[in-house]
Amino acid sequence: MQNIMGLLPFILMFVLFYFLLIRPQQKRQKSVRQMQSDLKKGDKIVTIGGLHATVDAIDEGTIVLKSPDGSRLTFDRNAVREVVESSSSTVLDKA
Numbered sequence: 001m002q003n004i005m006g007l008l009p010f011i012l013m014f015v016l017f018y019f020l021l022i023r024p025q026q027k028r029q030k031s032v033r034q035m036q037s038d039l040k041k042g043d044k045i046v047t048i049g050g051l052h053a054t055v056d057a058i059d060e061g062t063i064v065l066k067s068p069d070g071s072r073l074t075f076d077r078n079a080v081r082e083v084v085e086s087s088s089s090t091v092l093d094k095a
Contacts, residue, residue, distance in 0.1 A: 036078065036080050040058070040088070041055050041058060041087065043055045043085070043086055043087050044083070046080075046082050048079050051073070063075055
């Protein structure tokens with residue numbers, strides 16, 4: 001019984017770390033993976049390098065981006081930080 005009481009602080013510390021650090025990080029990673037897999041042609045995005053561009057073509061692991069000056073650049077899907085404007089929302093705005 002005394003051995004269990006000695007381990008109790010370590011178990012409580014692990015549970016606390018799980019709920020305060022590990023679980024929120026896993027949720028964030030899941031939402032980023034979902035956002036990157038839901039990319040569509042016409043989405044306006046920002047890369048992790050700060051490039052603002054529009055998705056021009058999509059492959060399995062890469063995307064082709066069209067920058068405002070008209071140049072086309074190829075990036076990994078993992079380089080997308082956020083979707084600023086979804087192409088589905090622009091279609092709804094035009095209708």
